[in-house]
Amino acid sequence: MAQRLALRQLLSLTPRTLPPQGPLAPHGRAFRTSAGCRSTFNVQDGNDFQDRVVNNPKPVVVDFHAQWCGPCKILGPRLEKMVAKQEGKVLMAKVDIDDHTDLAIEYEVSAVPTVLAMKNGDVVDKFVGIKDEDQLEAFLKKLIGA
């Protein structure tokens, strides 16, 4: 899709929504009730993915999405909501495939939305396309429990 350079530079200032995880996090482990603002984050680059997804001690679901994809806009918030319900046991990383094409290619993403379940750096589960809340809940529970 076409972009105007100036506009893109402006919009690329996506805020980091999550401070680094770890036992020394200043806020401690607070359970947030606002819809997933702590458990969901946007991946910034390859290194960020390595740090916060691959090397994360917690399981992470990775939502590969695109601005031009209608179903992604439905699945995204739904998945975020279900992740938030898991009370911090699982995190969610969002990857825009146009911004991070290398990452998308590395993980063999063809169609979007593609959601990977990652544990200890390995892809243990995945699905493509929209799922309803119950299906998402089951998917997440399986990831956490396994």
Added chain:
Amino acid sequence: MPPPGQTQLPDWDGLKLRVRTLIASHRVMIFSKSYCPYCNKVKELFRSMRVEYYALELDVTADGPSIQQVLAELTNQRTVPNVFVNGTHIGGCDSTYQAYHDGVLQKLLGDSKDAEPYDYDLIIIGGGSGGLACSKEAAALGKKVMVLDYVVPTPLGTSWGLGGTCVNVGCIPKKLMHQAALLGQALQDSRKYGWQYEEQVKHNWEIMVEAIQNYIGSLNWGYRVSLREKSVTYLNSYGEFIEPHKIKATNRKGQVTYHTAETFVLATGERPRYPGIPGDKEYCITSDDLFSLPYCPGKTLVVGASYVALECAGFLAGLGLDVTVMVRSILLRGFDQEMAEKVGAHMETHGVKFIRKFVPVDQVEEGMPGRLKVTAKSTEGPEIFEGEYNTVLIAIGRDACTRNIGLETIGVKINEKNGKVPVNDEEQTNVPYVYAIGDILEGKLELTPVAIQAGRLLARRLYGGSSTKCDYINVPTTVFTPLEYGSCGFTEERAIEEYGKQNLEVYHSLFWPLEWTVPGRDNNTCYAKIICSKHDNNRVIGFHVLGPNAGEVTQGFAAAIKCGLTKELLDETIGIHPTCAEVFTTMDITKSSGQDISQRGC
């Protein structure tokens, strides 16, 4: 020395020794004549390979004819060029080129340079319709292929993804916006068909652009995936030749990589031309910007009368905008002019203003905020025109992207005037390992399906053992102006030029699409015309239709024309009723008869 006045007999033994010595002491020995074009071709081949050769011009050498005789005895070849590589006789021009293509020449040259293999079998510069088709075909045939695609942003900063002009700023968004405009017309017609609704129907530009750009985004991604699936390496980098067989690739961040290949294909396409008047790049947009414009263009001046200009003017007017088209001379240059004028007349009837025979010469400058002031001069007199518009869309032509990719470095000749690349009927440039396809070709049609076909067939010839060449004859096209115009074969002007008016019979008819009757739209506006060659069984050599769904109508007839359609076959074909296309099966009136073709009733 013989006494003066006596002809010297050739010293055959001496000449044979001389010839053998020349062959043995030069890596590449070419017995040539200075005026011989085949000799030049062979020399160019070696030059392009950066291989030194020694050429003996037999027309200006003493004993030239005798040497030619010696060669004939040695090699059974009387002609020049007569080429030897490292002592081995290759032959003439054709044989040398064949040896080059087969790799035999390179083996004989036995360089240490050639011992190092190339990075890729094929590198394609340009990831558009032609480039992608060629790359996927070559990869399917087992070759190692790289595609480079890089979009230099427009003066206003617009850029886009993989797929080339057609997908991003050409056919695809154009047809979608054309459809948006047609739907507006359909809404108007709908009331006559009984649809009742209170709301005033308005058009929202931003919603349309977002939807279209979302679709294009999915296509960009689809191409990336398909390149990956076919194992084609893709670089989003600007490619330039720096030496034979080697390019430099620069990405957006300025990082540079180098790559070599045995064969290259140029598929860099074109970009809109600017008129070179003050303010053109700062204030005007082109089709590159229009399809992703984040705001509605408003009152628009379209400069140009190409199909790009008329199609854009057409759908902008269809969306309800105030549109003016500024034309220097004729509409749709290269197309059948009778049809072109009808296309224009229909647009004018439907509210598009035309300013004929004017060119913008001066200040496109900011008038009030968000408005541009244009000054134009008549091409025929001293009149000046001044107007104010929200947007000025320049559509005066497209230039090939061949100037800054290092072609001079490797000796690829281009047409200096328009940047286009002359090729032979196998899409090969003057440098044997460089081919070209698509819009940049000199003298070929600028159409996506043509580029795709040429790209695929080229890959099959290079790597699949095929000899099929691309057929550029009778390629059908359609102009998607509000009243669509589809054609295949000769324009009437070209047919008259080629065959002579007396050898042609032109059948024509006006028609009224059934769907337009109820809403009472444009009677006696849609038009059908076929041009037949009298002395060839009344073979249909030109097909023209002006009416709705012209593209869909024309496609089938193009296949029929490829099968040698004649007027008789057309008459024997029974029409499908009620359609627009059936008019072609019942055409009786010829232009030469002068009869009236206006329609009354069914």
